Amino acid sequence: MDKLEKLSFQQVVKRLERFEFEHFQNYRAMYSSWLGGIVTDPALMVIPVDDHMVHRGDGVFEALKCVRGKIYLLEEHLNRLHTSAEMIQLERPLSQEDLKDAILQTIRASGVSDCVIRLYISRGPGDFSPRPDQSIGSQLYIVITDEKPKSPEKYEKGCLVLTSSIPVKKTFFANVKSCNYLPNVLMKKEAVDAGVDYTISIDEKGFIGEGGTENIGIISQENEFLVPGFDRILRGTTLVRIMDLARELVDQGELKGIRQTGLKPEDAYQAREMLIFGTTTGVLPAVLYDGRTIGTGKPGKFQRLFQKLLTEDMTGNASSLTPVYPV
Amino acid sequence: MDKLEKLSFQQVVKRLERFEFEHFQNYRAMYSSWLGGIVTDPALMVIPVDDHMVHRGDGVFEALKCVRGKIYLLEEHLNRLHTSAEMIQLERPLSQEDLKDAILQTIRASGVSDCVIRLYISRGPGDFSPRPDQSIGSQLYIVITDEKPKSPEKYEKGCLVLTSSIPVKKTFFANVKSCNYLPNVLMKKEAVDAGVDYTISIDEKGFIGEGGTENIGIISQENEFLVPGFDRILRGTTLVRIMDLARELVDQGELKGIRQTGLKPEDAYQAREMLIFGTTTGVLPAVLYDGRTIGTGKPGKFQRLFQKLLTEDMTGNASSLTPVYPV
Numbered sequence: 001m002d003k004l005e006k007l008s009f010q011q012v013v014k015r016l017e018r019f020e021f022e023h024f025q026n027y028r029a030m031y032s033s034w035l036g037g038i039v040t041d042p043a044l045m046v047i048p049v050d051d052h053m054v055h056r057g058d059g060v061f062e063a064l065k066c067v068r069g070k071i072y073l074l075e076e077h078l079n080r081l082h083t084s085a086e087m088i089q090l091e092r093p094l095s096q097e098d099l100k101d102a103i104l105q106t107i108r109a110s111g112v113s114d115c116v117i118r119l120y121i122s123r124g125p126g127d128f129s130p131r132p133d134q135s136i137g138s139q140l141y142i143v144i145t146d147e148k149p150k151s152p153e154k155y156e157k158g159c160l161v162l163t164s165s166i167p168v169k170k171t172f173f174a175n176v177k178s179c180n181y182l183p184n185v186l187m188k189k190e191a192v193d194a195g196v197d198y199t200i201s202i203d204e205k206g207f208i209g210e211g212g213t214e215n216i217g218i219i220s221q222e223n224e225f226l227v228p229g230f231d232r233i234l235r236g237t238t239l240v241r242i243m244d245l246a247r248e249l250v251d252q253g254e255l256k257g258i259r260q261t262g263l264k265p266e267d268a269y270q271a272r273e274m275l276i277f278g279t280t281t282g283v284l285p286a287v288l289y290d291g292r293t294i295g296t297g298k299p300g301k302f303q304r305l306f307q308k309l310l311t312e313d314m315t316g317n318a319s320s321l322t323p324v325y326p327v
Numbered sequence: 328m329d330k331l332e333k334l335s336f337q338q339v340v341k342r343l344e345r346f347e348f349e350h351f352q353n354y355r356a357m358y359s360s361w362l363g364g365i366v367t368d369p370a371l372m373v374i375p376v377d378d379h380m381v382h383r384g385d386g387v388f389e390a391l392k393c394v395r396g397k398i399y400l401l402e403e404h405l406n407r408l409h410t411s412a413e414m415i416q417l418e419r420p421l422s423q424e425d426l427k428d429a430i431l432q433t434i435r436a437s438g439v440s441d442c443v444i445r446l447y448i449s450r451g452p453g454d455f456s457p458r459p460d461q462s463i464g465s466q467l468y469i470v471i472t473d474e475k476p477k478s479p480e481k482y483e484k485g486c487l488v489l490t491s492s493i494p495v496k497k498t499f500f501a502n503v504k505s506c507n508y509l510p511n512v513l514m515k516k517e518a519v520d521a522g523v524d525y526t527i528s529i530d531e532k533g534f535i536g537e538g539g540t541e542n543i544g545i546i547s548q549e550n551e552f553l554v555p556g557f558d559r560i561l562r563g564t565t566l567v568r569i570m571d572l573a574r575e576l577v578d579q580g581e582l583k584g585i586r587q588t589g590l591k592p593e594d595a596y597q598a599r600e601m602l603i604f605g606t607t608t609g610v611l612p613a614v615l616y617d618g619r620t621i622g623t624g625k626p627g628k629f630q631r632l633f634q635k636l637l638t639e640d641m642t643g644n645a646s647s648l649t650p651v652y653p654v
Contacts, residue, residue, distance in 0.1 A: 001425040004432045005364035012362060012371050013340050021463065023377070023453045030376065035339060037332035044339050046373035047381060049357065049468060050350070054374060055447065056508035057384030063455075088509065089516060098328040105331045118455055120382065123512075126350045128390075128445055128472065130508050130540060131515045136348065141376060145455065167497040173509065180507040181383035181457050182415065182500065185450075188458045189416060213457060 019043040028110035031102055031142040033093055034125065038109045047141060053122030056130050057179040060084035062119045063279055065147070065314070069113040070321040072314050074100065076237045077119075084177045085121055089132070092121060093140045100322075103142055107324045110144040116280065118143040120179070147280065154197060155307075158287030158299050159276060161211075163265060164190055164199035168209050171232055187212035198276060198286070203232055208263045214278040215239040216286075218263060218271035219302045223256040228263055238310070239277040241320070245309040254305065265290060273300040283307040346370040355437035358429055358469040360420055361452065365436045374468060380449030383457050384506040387411035389446045390606055392474070392641070396440040397648040399641050401427065403564045404446075411504045412448055416459070419448060420467045427649070430469055434651045437471040443607065445470040447506070474607065481524060482634075485614030485626050486603060488538075490592060491517055491526035495536050498559055514539035525603060525613070530559055535590040541605040542566040543613075545590060545598035546629045550583040555590055565637070566604040568647070572636040581632065592617060600627035610634040 007015070024042035031038045034048060053059030061084075062077045078096055085092050094102060103117060120141040127134035166186045173180065183201075191199045191212070200216055201209035208216055208228055215236035217227040225246055227239065249255040268274050274286040274294045283306040285299035313320050334342070351369035358365045361375060380386030388411075389404045405423055412419050421429060430444060447468040454461035493513045500507065510528075518526045518539070527543055528536035535543055535555055542563035544554040552573055554566065576582040595601050601613040601621045610633040612626035640647050 001421070001428045004358060004429060004436070006436050007362060007364040007366050007371075009344065009368050009371065011364075012366060012368075015362060017336065021453070023463070027377070031331060035334060035342060037334040037338070039334050039339060041336050041339075044334075044336065045376045047376045049372045049374045049447075049470060050354070052512070054381050055388065055445070055506055056512050057506050058509060058512045061382065088513060094328070101328045102331060109331070109333050116455075118382070120376075126348070127475075128443075128470065129515075130512045131519065132512060133516070133519055136350070143376060143455065148454075167499055170494040170497070172494055176509070178509050179382055179384050180509040182385060182503070182505050182507040185379070185383050185385045185457045185459060186415065188456075189460070192458065192460055 016043040026146040026148070028112050028115060028144040028146065029106050030144070031106040031140070033140040038106055040109065045143065047122070048125040050128055051122050051125045051139060052130070052132065052135055053120065053179055055128055056123070057181075058088070058130070058132065059120055059122035059179045060088065060090060060177055061179060062177065064117040064119070065279060066107060066113070066115045066117060066324060067314050069324050071103070071117065071324060073237050073241060073320055074103070074322040076240070080177060080235065080237065081119060081121065087172070087176045088178060090121060090123060091138045093138050099140070102140070104324050106142045107144055112144065112146070113324070114147060115144050116147050118145070150281070154281070154284055155299065158285040159197035160288045161198045161200055161274070161276070161286045162191070162194055162196045163290050164201045166190060166201065168201045168203050168232070174232055174234060177234060184212040202265065206264055207232070208265060208268065209233050211276060214276045214281070217275045217277065218268050219273040219275070219300070220267070221270065221272055223254070223272065225255055225258045225302070226263060226267070227260050229260045236277055238279055238282065241313065242277060242283065242306050242310060245313055246306060248309070249305060268294065271295065273302050275303055275306065282310050343370040353473040353475070355439050355442060355471040355473065356433050357471070358433040358467070360467040365433055367436065372470065374449070375452040377455055378449050378452045378466060379457070379459065379462055380447065380506055382455055383450070384508075385415070385457070385459065386447055386449035386506045387415065387417060387504055388506060389504065391444040391446070392606060393434060393440070393442045393444060393651060394641050396651050398430070398444065398651060400564050400568060400647055401430070401649040403567070407504060407562065407564065408446060408448065414499070414503045415505060417448060417450060418465045420465050426467070429467070431651050433469045434471055439471065439473070440651070441474060442471050443474050445472070477608070481608070481611055482626065485612040486524035487615045488601075488603070488613045489518070489521055489523045489526045490617050491528045493517060493528065495528045495530050495559070501559055501561060504561060511539040529592065532589075533591055534559075535592060535595065536560050538603060541603045541608070544602045544604065545595050546600040546602070546627070547594070548597065548599050550581070550599070552582055552585045552629070553590055553594070554587050556587045563604055565606055565609065568640065569604060569610065569633050569637060572640055573633060575636070576632060595621065598622065600629050602630055602633065609637050
């Protein structure tokens with residue numbers, strides 16, 4: 001191959017200054033504890049290659065939504081981040097309060113009101129070994145991006161889903177939201193390659209697990225809202241919230257009950273509705289699963305009711321929302 | 328917390344210029360396809376935070392040794408990198424020949440003759456989703472560092488090892504050398520916390536797996552060299568090479584045979600010798616395993632013979648070596 005160019009410090013700086021990529025338009029701000037501040041130029045949104053998060057996936061993360069200047073379920077996401085960090089004995093560089101403040105400051109620096117917030121706590125840079133004690137200290141990266149436009153079809157026509165052939169994570173690792181997401185990545189690829197919207201994992205005992213980055217639930221023929229137990233799948237913040245909000249529907253007699261239990265694909269095939277839950281997507285209807293029509297084959301009542309509850313909670317319920325900008 | 332500083336492009340550049348960390352002294356050069364060249368300033372050894380390798384561990388890697396200006400087992404490592412990339416359907420940014428050339432050029436730019444070479448093929452930057460098709464294209468990073476000084480004690484006195492409590496990877500993922508190394512990371516931490524040198528995984532059926540980044544083998548009382556099968560563990564290049572080199576010892580009547588088979592901890596407890604294999608460490612003797620003395624409790628004959636074969640191969644055998652500098 002051609003001679004590779006040896007770049008001087010100034011040459012690299014010039015290159016970065018001229019870097020322009022289409023996706024950069026969506027990148028609004030990044031706080032980096034390593035750089036010691038907030039950058040808004042996407043070309044500077046970099047991390048040291050020796051950070052153990054890069055070469056070992058040794059870090060934990062969260063993705064949150066900010067809607068009309070208010071962060072949705074901040075406490076819940078920070079609690080899960082805390083749990084993930086504790087599970088892999090990762091020291092947190094900031095207290096929960098300071099982390100919250102750093103998030104608010106980073107969004108303010110971006111100037112946006114509607115965005116996705118991504119939090120990463122990494123083991124930190126120093127050495128390329130897997131040994132956590134070879135790091136100079138854990139780091140925090142906060143990235144603010146625009147939310148990608150949703151495809152209305154998924155809500156209007158419903159989603160196609162398939163059983164995944166990717167091996168499920170071991171229980172311990174399924175419960176850490178770490179940067180070891182290769183099984184999830186391969187599930188996403190599997191869905192794209194198969195021309196469906198999502199694929200769904202099945203555990204060794206044949207029970208439904210989760211989507212690549214989504215939770216799954218069903219409405220049974222008896223109008224029960226059934227969800228897999230959190231022993232094998234990640235505790236999805238949106239799903240947990242919906243399970244809470246949907247109690248209203250039980251009180252109103254719309255739902256017969258809400259229960260966590262082992263679900264087999266057959267239970268979903270015969271369900272009234274099959275639902276997909278995620279932070280960025282909300283509540284989506286699945287209408288075709290492994291080639292079988294679910295319910296009427298169209299989005300159902302509970303998908304609409306659940307999404308309505310979620311939207312109301314996300315825009316109106318003060319207790320779920322953290323304002324970013326002073327009123 | 329205090330007000331976070333919003334950094335201008337020039338402020339970041341100034342910070343990077345002044346960055347000085349102890350570990351930077353060992354970092355010699357990095358080729359980055361993203362920057363489009365080779366940098367030798369450690370402060371510039373960065374990768375875009377949106378590269379899927381960073382936030383999902385969606386990348387594969389290899390670590391190789393260069394001894395006295397010659398790369399050891401380059402073909403073997405590149406073949407394994409190729410296999411890892413194929414397994415996760417990761418497009419390689421360069422052909423095998425061009426990759427080899429890029430490695431040689433990066434080492435030459437560093438000017439060193441003894442080093443560790445780390446190769447990373449990442450899914451690439453673009454979007455923070457796990458979806459591989461949201462990347463702008465896979466990237467290549469080649470990092471050249473000094474080899475860390477070895478601790479002679481490990482060779483002279485032998486290593487302490489323990490059975491690990493970290494769940495083993497699923498077969499598919501155990502066979503991809505990907506940046507999903509959290510189980511391996513936790514095994515390293517487990518060893519440090521327990522005050523031993525290495526911990527060793529045990530699979531669901533009770534068979535010995537591997538160390539965090541090492542292979543395990545034993546010499547039985549009958550002088551057989553026994554090694555776990557490669558169905559559940561990563562195909563270690565050093566171990567594979569030693570299995571090949573050790574045939575000489577079979578011919579000489581020193582070893583009765585070389586065989587891959589399921590090994591239980593009991594087999595190791597009762598072994599004549601227990602050995603640990605790795606790219607950077609070579610062949611190490613384990614003398615205490617789960618508190619049980621192995622063999623005489625001292626490094627044995629085969630550890631010395633195997634290490635000798637390896638050293639000779641690494642310094643003298645032209646067929647295993649790729650010269651970096653023109654003679």
